[in-house]
Amino acid sequence: MRAVKYYGPGEMRVEEVPEPSANDTQIKIKIAWCGICGTDVHCYMHQIPFTPSTVEPNKVTGETLPIIFGHEMSGTISELGPLVDKTRFSVGQKVVVEPTIGCMKPTCAACQAGTLNICPMTGSIGLCGFGGGLAEYITVQQHCVHVLPPNVPLDVGACIEPLAVAWYAVKRSEFTPGQTVLICGGGPIGLFILKCIKSIDPTSQVFLTEPSQIRRETASKHGATILNDYSAPLSTTAPTFSSPSSDTQTSLSYLSSQILSYTNKIGVDLAFDAAGVSSSINLALQSLKTRGKLVAVATWGKMAEVDLNLVLKKELWIGGIYAYTGVHPELIQAVADGRFKGLDELITKRIKLEDVVEKGIKVLSVDKSESKYQCSKCNNL
Known part of the structure; x- marks a missing residue:
């Protein structure tokens, strides 16, 4: 499959990578849309603390560069691992990913309280490893997946992460x-x-x-x-x-x-x-x-x-506040209930996966003030 690989500041490109398969409690998602976050742009311009390097692996994912990028993602379920809760998830459902990750150690008070965002080792799928949304497919643990109601379109679904x-x-x-x-x-x-x-x-x-x-x-x-x-x-x-x-x-x-x-x-x-x-x-x-x-x-x-x-x-x-914790279900319901008007109007540019670097990341790294690039979405289909 195609994916955007991040090699470090100034080096990011679309490559062919192996397509993942869902294991145990994982869910495989066919990505529909993924936002380009300001953090993605910062990573392209400078090394930031919680991303891995070529020699120092991320403390949670254990991965070194290069990694697949993108954490503001929506898509449809294409495969369920054998231990996934089939009463909650099924193939074909529209979903979004809550990408926050923590160390999950029994000695970590933040993780044990469910507040992964303030874990000392907190990070994000698509910035620290575990795949990313700027790809055709991703596999994630089932606790990171939230089902979208039928009336919430997938492009708006990709706004849920920053909206959270x-x-x-x-x-x-x-x-x-x-x-x-x-x-x-x-x-x-x-x-x-x-x-x-x-x-x-x-x-x-x-x-x-x-x-x-x-x-x-x-x-x-x-x-x-x-x-x-x-x-x-x-x-x-x-x-x-x-x-x-x-x-x-x-x-x-x-x-x-x-x-x-x-x-x-x-x-x-x-x-x-x-x-x-x-x-x-x-x-x-x-x-x-x-x-x-x-x-x-x-x-x-x-x-x-x-x-x-x-x-x-x-x-x-x-x-x-740092990122978010525990708000995705109520936020998704608020969007489904029609409490947000004009969210789709804030999606001001849609680009193809192969254009992410040249027409997305590089443009934003020069001028982040351009409204037409706010919340850019990358159609990976």
Whole structure:
């Protein structure tokens, strides 16, 4: 079969590899769609900690490079291992894969509690080994597989994995209808946080700030009140789509003052950082009401410079989430129930498997701001 093999930063290609077979408690899936994640692009550009190298195997999978890539996948069951629960699964079912993996050691408190996402050795199928979704077939353990209801199409199914990150973040935030929200960062995860908030309360006021004009326009279409770029210069008029500036502090003061004016000088109840830069964190802190809550979602390349005096003086709470755990069944049901409108509109480009490297990964590594490449899907048929 064909598969995208990752050899390390800057080296990824489509190759012929052996087609897998399901063993024991494994399920074999014919891949329909697989998303290109921002992490995939980071791997192409730089070595990241939890991926294996050519000499250092991943601690969970035991695999070294090269590995098959892709973890945002959907498809149909083509084979069941002899020990798979036949009351839950059958050949032909539409499914998605929850790719999080952990060490599963009896001494690991996180894994024993079912929270593989915070296992010290946590990783993902398609980033650490065990096959990947950028292939024609994959075999995975049955506990990683979730059945899609008939009314959820497979292309939307491939959005479930990144959508689960947003759903988990909103769930951990304890958002309640009527609360005001700020989202810093309008990439795929920021947009999915917006969709999750609106799925719970369509009338909730959600503010969003993002440097890319295309992403701002997408967020506005899906119900966000758009603020100026948090790195843009001071303006004396309403928020506009200005070009970046080095005068970040002036910009932050202006943006937070705009949020205060929108919220009767109270501030927002909740803020989500989906940008992963110091300016976005500090904008969130300035914009939160007293005793408001900030949820950190984006991963960081370096330590944030945070004004902790604001945290103290306003008695703010800061929490973080890493990936997700235990939310796939309820999220899939929410999608099936029609609580998410326009998810398919966020699938902005579909490309063939053989074009993944040239038309997907390489393009995104140059310009991740292009909306047409957000949540790209690779048709592997």
